[in-house]
Amino acid sequence: MTFNLSYAFFNKYQRLLIIAALLPLLMVKGQAQQLSFNKTQVEQGYRFHYQWLDHSKIKQEISFTLTSAGLFERFRNFKNYQNSYAQKTILRRIKKHMQKNPIAGVQIHYRQQQNNFIIEARGLDKNNVSKAYQELARVEAKITREYLKETYYQAFSNHEQLSGIKVDHVSMANDSVADLKALKPIILEQVSIENIRKATNYVLGFVQSIPYDTLESRLTSSGAGFNPPLQLLWQNQGDCDSKMTLTAALLRALMPRIEMVLIYIDGHAFIGINIPAKAGEVTIEYEQITYLLAEPTGPALLPLGQLAPESELAINQGHYIAENYHEVIAKQPAVPVSEQDK
Numbered sequence: 001m002t003f004n005l006s007y008a009f010f011n012k013y014q015r016l017l018i019i020a021a022l023l024p025l026l027m028v029k030g031q032a033q034q035l036s037f038n039k040t041q042v043e044q045g046y047r048f049h050y051q052w053l054d055h056s057k058i059k060q061e062i063s064f065t066l067t068s069a070g071l072f073e074r075f076r077n078f079k080n081y082q083n084s085y086a087q088k089t090i091l092r093r094i095k096k097h098m099q100k101n102p103i104a105g106v107q108i109h110y111r112q113q114q115n116n117f118i119i120e121a122r123g124l125d126k127n128n129v130s131k132a133y134q135e136l137a138r139v140e141a142k143i144t145r146e147y148l149k150e151t152y153y154q155a156f157s158n159h160e161q162l163s164g165i166k167v168d169h170v171s172m173a174n175d176s177v178a179d180l181k182a183l184k185p186i187i188l189e190q191v192s193i194e195n196i197r198k199a200t201n202y203v204l205g206f207v208q209s210i211p212y213d214t215l216e217s218r219l220t221s222s223g224a225g226f227n228p229p230l231q232l233l234w235q236n237q238g239d240c241d242s243k244m245t246l247t248a249a250l251l252r253a254l255m256p257r258i259e260m261v262l263i264y265i266d267g268h269a270f271i272g273i274n275i276p277a278k279a280g281e282v283t284i285e286y287e288q289i290t291y292l293l294a295e296p297t298g299p300a301l302l303p304l305g306q307l308a309p310e311s312e313l314a315i316n317q318g319h320y321i322a323e324n325y326h327e328v329i330a331k332q333p334a335v336p337v338s339e340q341d342k
Contacts, residue, residue: 014205021167032298035059037236042088048233049213052085055201055303062206070179070228074173081165086147091117093143094136097159106132128222138145156219158264159319164219167226169241169262170325173249176229178252186289187254196275199254200304209248215267240297243267247296247324260325261291265314270295270307277329281305282312286322 035051045067054060091110098108106123106231121132148154149171156166191198203339210232216225218241225239229246238246248260248271259274263284272291277283282293284303295302295311302308307315314320 009088014039029055030055030301032205032301033210038091039234045069050209051106052098052205053301053310054205055301060202060205062186062189064183064191066179066182066230066233068126071234071317074175074179074230075152075228078151078223078228080174081151081153082225083165086151087117088112090143090147091119091138094139096144097139098136103128103132103135105156105241106134108136115269131265142326153223156320157268158219159321165222166218167223167241169245169248170323172228173252174237175244175258176245176249177253178248179230183250184253187250194252196255196273197304200251200275203250203254204245204294204296204304205301207243207250209238209297210298211245212298213237213239213242213289215241216267218264232233240269242295244271245299247294251332252325257327259289259291261286261322263293263315264320264321265311268297268308268311268314270297271310271325273304277305282307282315284320284322287324291322 037050038329039046039048042065044065047065048301049063050057051061095110099101105125105128106121109120111118119136121129123129152168152171153165154168157163187202191202193199227235227238227242229249232242232246244262261272263270263272270293272293276290277292285292292305292306293307295307300308
């Protein structure tokens with residue numbers, strides 16, 4: 001009993017020493033601080049005004065106007081992902097495709113089983129039936145990808161190979177760039193685009209200072225809690241996936257050709273930028289490109305090249321997934337799902 005009490009006391013004392021040693025380090029980093037936020041309606045849409053303290057404790061501010069179309073119409077397709085509705089829509093589209101493109105000598109039968117659908121091909125010739133199943137698999141995969149793309153979702157597996165459906169953050173960022181280009185000349189009044197580090201740190205400080213909202217499970221939340229970039233600005237809050245997407249879109253609006261990656265770890269997300277690193281900064285190499293890492297989430301004021309301890313640990317252990325975000329895809333925002341698919 002005496003040994004157990006001493007051991008417990010020693011552990012408690014040791015933990016206190018560790019906390020005491022780490023506390024000054026934690027305090028040095030500082031916390032992001034948004035000094036003010038307001039928005040007012042104007043003729044073109046809404047005027048936003050932000051003030052915050054940057055990494056050097058200098059007050060920064062920015063004012064810009066976003067159109068009503070960008071704020072309220074751009075992602076009208078984006079809703080919480082509903083698997084049963086998605087399966088019914090995909091099945092309806094497969095039926096429509098197969099009616100227009102029948103397979104000779106084969107009959108296609110469809111039936112619903114709970115939230116899944118079953119498609120059967122029947123015919124006298126086994127080779128025709130086999131080819132029919134191959135064609136059905138191809139059509140199903142194509143229609144599923146199209147449906148996910150137009151609703152801003154994608155299939156995703158984390159570093160443990162657990163699979164699910166997550167928000168398509170690359171498409172979200174791409175389709176937000178045009179709306180955020182209005183911020184480019186305003187930001188460049190504060191920092192020169194020739195100094196990529198200063199420009200990136202300005203964006204990081206701005207996004208870090210926006211109040212943080214807790215991230216729900218990326219694989220099971222069905223998009224709940226995610227704010228597209230302009231909605232994040234409208235609501236003045238966002239989780240780490242939302243803040244990562246806003247940061248990537250802002251940097252793409254500032255630097256159209258810079259190469260980036262979106263990085264996912266358990267319960268968190270951040271970005272990588274293809275610019276030279278300095279000594280001691282955190283990088284990864286992905287597909288033969290070196291990326292300097294950055295934490296957009298906050299509330300810690302971490303400049304380019306510095307990560308939160310849990311993020312750096314995940315990188316060092318290889319417990320992450322990286323997704324390329326290179327050139328902007330030249331396309332129009334997705335068209336809403338048609339009435340016949342509802």
